[in-house]
Amino acid sequence: MTDDRAGLTGRRILVTGASSGIGLATARLFAQSGAQVALIARDATRLDQAATAVGGVGLVADVRDPAAVTAAVAAAVDSLGGLDGLVCAAGINARLPIESVSDALWADVIATNLSGTFYTCRAALPHLSVAGTAGAPASIVTVASGGALLPPGSGYTAYAASKGGVVSLTKALAREAAPAVRVNCVLPGNASTPITQSLMATMTPTEREAKLAAYALGRIAEPLEIARAIKFLTSADSSYAVGTSLSIDGGRIFH
Ligand SMILES: NC(=O)c1ccc[n+]([C@@H]2O[C@H](COP(=O)([O-])OP(=O)(O)OC[C@H]3O[C@@H](n4cnc5c(N)ncnc54)[C@H](OP(=O)(O)O)[C@@H]3O)[C@@H](O)[C@H]2O)c1
Incomplete structure (x- = not known):
């Protein structure tokens, strides 16, 4: 069943990190909303499965490689007939x-x-x-993290620095790209994806309990709950949002 309340029918959208977690939930939600979707990730097998499940086009690329990214974007434009939206969800974590x-x-x-x-x-x-x-204005949504503003504990220097950079990049590009393209950022709290599952596996039971207690809702997010915010920032429902950093974090309580 499609849901076109946000006017996404026929919009051509590229999602990086789309074979898993938040990126996959986003690609699926866009496709269910009537958009045409291209998906980027590195592992071809996992990407194929995701693209088939979503009904989109899978394009293998490593976002660390600028030439590969340029080629994948060109392939997405070719196969979709243009591009109206981009979501940058590819990411890794490190806690040391x-x-x-x-x-x-x-x-x-x-x-x-x-x-x-x-x-x-x-x-x-x-x-x-x-x-x-x-x-209609096109859209970029970057995916930073609540950890960009306040890391949840120790061990996040590299991750928080990278995500703080994403927030600043988003604001700078938003000024440059408007009015043709609106650029915004989501800052998720923890969502139930492989990144979080592997991170939580490194924690003691006490640390895990404290992590959940730090959320006013007492739980971490489902990837779909983050995807819905990305859909909002992509769609005309957020037509006056430019350069914003939207926290979707279940009321993370900062100690
Ligand atoms: N989950 C959370 O709690 C949480 C909280 C805040 C922010 N975030 C951010 O949300 C984004 C998605 O996280 P997630 O939890 O959904 O992660 P995930 O389930 O591990 O998925 C990561 C995705 O990124 C792809 N990827 C990783 N490195 C890549 C590279 N070099 N080139 C291309 N694709 C690459 C992965 O596929 P391949 O490995 O096959 O390339 C996969 O599709 C990340 O930017 C993360 O930092 C997540």
Whole structure:
């Protein structure tokens, strides 16, 4: 069943990190809303399964590689016939005390979360600008994290730095890309995805309990609850939102 209350029918949307978690939930929600969707991730098998399940086009690319990103964006434009929306959800996490963060891990977290978002926005913007100038404004939604504003504990130097960069990049690009393209950011709290599951596996039972207690709702999010916010920022329902950072975090209580 499609839901076109947000006017997404026929919109052409590219989602990175779309083979799992928040990106997959977002691609699925867009497709259910009548959009045409292209999905980017690295692992071809998982991506194929996701693209088939969603009814979209899978494009294998590593967002750390600018040439691969440019090629994948061009392929998405070819296959969808243009581009009206981009969601940058590809990301990785790391939770280690700073003295254990190797040069390679630091570089990987920054390359994936921050540079990957930059490369994807840079490659997609000309296409989005064309669509946004010709019709309804196009849209970019970046995915940062509540940890960009206040890390939930120790061990988040690389991750928080990368996501703080995403928030700043979003605000700077929002000024540059408007009015043809609206650029906004979501800051999720923890959602039930493999990133969070592997992170929580590193915690003691007491730490896990404290994590859940830090949310006013007493639970972490379902990926769909984050996807709905991304859909809102992509659709005309958020027509006056530009450069905003939308926290969707179940009322995370900062200690
Ligand atoms: N889940 C949370 O609690 C939470 C909270 C705040 C923010 N976020 C952010 O939300 C985003 C999605 O997180 P998630 O929890 O949904 O993660 P996830 O389930 O682990 O999915 C990550 C996705 O990104 C892709 N990916 C990772 N590295 C990539 C690369 N170099 N190039 C292309 N694709 C890549 C993965 O596929 P491949 O591995 O096959 O490439 C996968 O499709 C991330 O940016 C994350 O930081 C998540």
